[in-house]
Amino acid sequence: MSLHARKVDGVPEETARIARAAFPKASLAMRIRDEPGELFSDADFAGLYPNRGKPAWAPGRLALVSVVQLAEGLSDRQAADAVRGRLDWKYLLGLELADPGFDHSVLTEFRDRLIAGDAGIQLLDRVLEAAVERGLLKAGGRARTDSTIVLSAARRINGLVRLGETLRAALNTVAAHEPEWLADWVPSEWFDRYAIRFEDTRLPKGKARQAELIEQIGADGLSLLAALYGPDAPSSLRLLARAQTLRQMWIQQYFVDDGQVRRRDLKGRPPGAERLVTPYDTDARGSAKRGVFWDGCKVHLTETCEADGPNLITHVATTDSTVQDVRLVAPIHAHLAERDLLPDRHLVDAGYATAREVVTARQNHEVNLVGPILASTSWQTKEGGGFSQADFTIDWKNQQVTCPNGATSSRWAEDRSQEGAAVVRARFPTAACRPCRAREQCTRSNSKSDMGRRITLRPRAGHEAIQQARAQEDTPEWKEQYAHRAGVEGAISPGVRAFGLRRCRYYGLAKVRLQHQLTATAMNFHRLNAWWTDAPRARTRVSHLAALRPTAQNFCS
Known part of the structure; x- marks a missing residue:
């Protein structure tokens, strides 16, 4: 597909006349056309298309369809039908009444181009630019941010089903690409074990029997991986996405102990940011x-x-x-x-x-x-009555900390926290803290050689900012x-x-x-x-x- 950029010359007269008669008070689609005008032009998406090939349907119009489709909660087929049959959509897109529109698969291809060119954010930016041009948006003032959870399109499954489904998905993909090779290799009992979805089978009830099945799945998966990477297997099979997912899942979940495939315990598995939760959506966590x-x-x-x-x-x-x-x-x-x-x-x-x-x-x-700002998590703050960091006086110029009873720190050193952030570590001498009557309210160190209080500070700007924020x-x-x-x-x-x-x-x-x-x-x-x-x-x-x-x-x- 290639792009032949063209400018939309307004709404055809007959389309405008009939649409306004049908919608005397207009609709969302018609106001989007009337108020900001042409939001997206074909030239905005020129970098997403090659220079040669069959002319593509106007990407500027496809961008509008993609947005209004979500504004009205429509599927691709419903959106394509709306382009063909709805007057307000034809008005929005500047189409003739007899325009046949496009096949719904065009929307999928257009989204793929937006993803490949990382151009999806441009649609939001263009709407914001139009709002700025009309005085509806400006810098300054207030803004607010929050997040919410988003559920994967893949069904949620437990650990046993996850492992079985990973192997089943890999087998189905291999069967689709190289059926003859797989038919000659696959053990006959696997047809009963992996032919249908795991949650639709009678899974064992007891933990011991479930553990046996998990190890059986692990051994079967390892056998399939060995076959896929063997000299007799077509090299294209090991490059399949589901085969790669099987390999990654097995590395995360299993290890081989003296020839026996064992499942890793929880501590031996990777952290949540890396751990796969379903073979059908490898980006979900x-x-x-x-x-x-x-x-x-x-x-x-x-x-x-x-x-x-x-x-x-x-x-x-x-x-x-x-x-x-x-x-x-x-x-x-x-x-x-x-x-x-x-x-x-x-x-x-x-x-x-x-x-x-x-x-x-x-x-x-x-x-x-x-x-x-989150409150201090030190025991002195939680229990109350203790001397928290806020009770100490900090002399940044002379790099010294003074406790509530007048003792001063003997050491000041710049350091890094476990997360790599810059910190300052101050320490009080044992000679000053050991005889102090308020020592139990300050430190619980029992080392006879080092009984002094230790203070970890953020850099000055961060420390003062957090103190000010908590006070406000x-x-x-x-x-x-x-x-x-x-x-x-x-x-x-x-x-x-x-x-x-x-x-x-x-x-x-x-x-x-x-x-x-x-x-x-x-x-x-x-x-x-x-x-x-x-x-x-x-x-x-x-x-x-x-x-x-x-x-x-x-x-x-």
Whole structure:
């Protein structure tokens, strides 16, 4: 397929006349065409197509179809039918009434091109640029970010079924590519063992019998791998994705002990960021959050929250489920800085706010990262009555720490934490701490040669930032400012309920990332449409009892 870029010359007169007669108050699709005009042009996607070949269907129109498809929750077939048969879609795309549209498979090919060119985010950026041009979006003000879990498109399975399904999937793939070779090699009893899905069979009940079956599956899988890598096997088989998955799963789950295949115990398996949870989606990872366990990934949404404009999603990021929220702060700010959409205040929850990120956001982007800083986890703070780090006076200029009883540290050294972060380690002399009457409130060291208190500090900027942030958290001004962060649930909730944000439509992190980029763009379409039609914003729900409180305030979501 090649691209013959062409400009859409408005909406055909007959299409416009009949569409306006059928929709006198217009529709979302028609307002997207009328208000911002032509959002996507063919030239925007020129780099995704070769110079020679059969002319492709206009990618600018396909981009609109891909977004509105998610805005209305349509499948590829339904979207292609809408292009052929719906008046408002023909108006949106600038098509003649008799235009036959395209086959639904064109949408799959177009998404593959967006993924290959990493161009999905361009659709969201173009909508934001149109909002900026019309004065609906600007830098500064407030923004807020939160994440939610996303379930893999593959069904969730337990350990025994996972191993059996991995081997069964590999056998089916080999059978599809080299049926004669496999028929000559495969043991006859494997047809009964791996012919149907494992969860549809009568699995053993006892742990001992289950362990035997797990070891049997391990031995069978090892035999298949040995055959695939043997000299008599076609070399193409070992390159199959399912064969590679089988090999990776077996390395993670099994080892050979004196010729016997054994399953690794939990401590011997790789960490969650590397461990496969299903053979059907090798990018999915298992994770847990506040007692919720899931296999899949996470999506992070950042939106504006100002009263004088629509709340638009300015950034969307998809990561595997094991990535900590705090690791997204810097990429979000870098992305918004490139597009000149940085907020003055960025409201986040405790998962994103750390001393390092607060300082970095302020130094690199002049952004005030607002979020609750986690309290100290030291036993002195937890038990109360002890001398925590906040009770010590720090003289940064003279590199000295003074305890509440007046003793001064004897050592000050710059070091690195286990995570590689810069820290300062201060230590008090044993001679000062041993006779101290308050020693039990300060340190529990029992070493006779080293009974002095040790203090680990962040660099000065981080230490002062965290102390300042914790002091501000108790003020009414900070609480009133931070209350606006709760409105981000107004983005996640409709994203989950109306746009399927919490369920992957596709396998693989790259495809899911594109799904979320298109979903964020579709959500912005709805928010712009609500702004253009003066639809009132939903307000934060308040219980009848909370509404009686004199100081209760409702913030727009």
